[in-house]
Amino acid sequence: MADLRIENLHAEAEGHRILRGVDLVIEAGKTHAIMGPNGTGKSTLASVIMGHPRYKVTAGKITLDGEDVLAMSTDERARAGLFLAMQSPAEVPGVTNSDFIKAAMDARRVDEKNIPLFRFIKELDQAVAALKMREDLPHRYLNDGFSGGEKKRNEILQMRMLKPKIAILDEIDSGLDVDALKIVGDNVTAMKDGKLGLLLITHYQRLLDYISADKVSVMMQGRIVKTGDDSLMKQIDTEGYDWIKEELGIEDERVVPDDDERVFLEKCATKEAFEK
């Protein structure tokens, strides 16, 4: 059973202070959702937890079962049980999905032999079917030429194969139409086995219709400003974030500079646009 603890975390990128004192606990077997407007530091938090080289931690600590996560390299964090389903995963032409996933699974089996090929193929085929992805996915190059929705499903497929202790899903709902969102939601829910700790980062309540959350936190100005339960989520869905800003006296909730903000067209587009 793994707990991820984040205490007073501060981080910056290229001289911009983005995280400004995040306190958060992701408990084994629980699902914690973080919501908030654009540019408030949600994705930065996910990247910092995973050790993205762009970000520099200036204060605070992160521990996984008491182990210092900040002292680990990105790959060590992954092998320790952390997983980040990325908002915009890289495309790696020439590397097939199956080669990549097998290499990742073998990398985790430090003291064991590599996963037997037959078992791997069987597991991968099952995961491809469960996520209703194209049957040739194992032979396609990693995210290369994938639609936005396919990339998101591929992230969940990897999560399913790698079986992390703590998984962070960064806006996994963006770029997904309703049908795909349901498939992703069902798969993630099926992975909740009482041990998996989940952190969901999202703008919209609709993801939480498919993956239920035990706690909901709101992030503004690079820190958690409010935490509640289902009712907080519903209030945000109907009233937006302005009431929270008023309540806490926040005028500008953003910490990510405009230039750095990523815009994903598919977030607002129609189903047809996703498949382009």
Place this chain on the structure above:
Amino acid sequence: MTKDQEAGRLCFSDETGLVSLRDGRIRTKDLPRGVRVHDEESVPKAIRDRFDVHPSETDTSPVTHYVMIDRDQGADRMLRIVRAWSKDKNRGRVAVHLAKGAQAEIRALATDEDGTLVDDTWDFFLEAESSLVFSSLIAYGGQSMARTRRRAHVEEKASFTLNTGALGEENAHQENTITLRGHKAAAFVRAVVFSAKDQETVMKTTLNHEAPATESLIEHYGVAADKSFLAFEAATRIAKGMKKSSARQKNRGVVLGRKARLDANPLLYIDEYDVEAAHGAAIGRIDEEELYYLMSRGLSEREAQTLIIQGFLAPLARLEHEEGIYKAIRDLVTERIG
């Protein structure tokens, strides 16, 4: 698995359609119907005349192995050619001639005794409506120097595909010259080079459009590691009056070592308005986002780097389909990333 494969050398595991050229001698096995292989003093005059080739262009090497592929072939149209050079048998030439309408695929491997000065020439003559896919993988020793020339003459509606991989440790100069001589002739060149240590490699491809409505694509992929130097020279020429022709060039490279150098010179010489042409070069270090992504799944930096480079060199895919070669390519890349 043969002893050679166990030792990590480049070997075909399938010996059908095998042509072995060693010490100037030809050994053949299970040649497909319609394929003849024999020695000639030089490229036959009839071919030279037909393709308007001057003898000096083809007669620089002492031995010519002549491969004739007729239209009337068996179902299996695959030829596998193995060349092994030694210090005293270091020069050779192969002429491949496809008759009108013939179709063939040739996969060639070349290895050598370390320290050889290899001088290797290939001439391809493609008659109208014929089609050839030629894939070559070269891995010579670190003390060797190699000059490889490939020249192709492509007639009307014929198609020539050249896949070439240079994964050895030798200093190398490879030169591909392709002339599209007939209406709607096409050529596709894909060259992959891995250079490391203090290697110097030049990969030069020249494509001449000498007929209207011809099509060409040059793709150069390379990795320069350690202190090596790698140069891509791509030149496409479209002569005046060769309307509706299309020419593309892509040069992509990854520089691994701080002291490594990779140059790309994509050139287009166009003397006709009614054509389509594009060229470009993208040279850089391994994408940080790709590396981070792979590491975020538990791969160490070295494992991630190796996988990305193997993927980058994936255009050798045609040869990867050969059992044994696939593993050899991967092992070579892993070993050479160091």
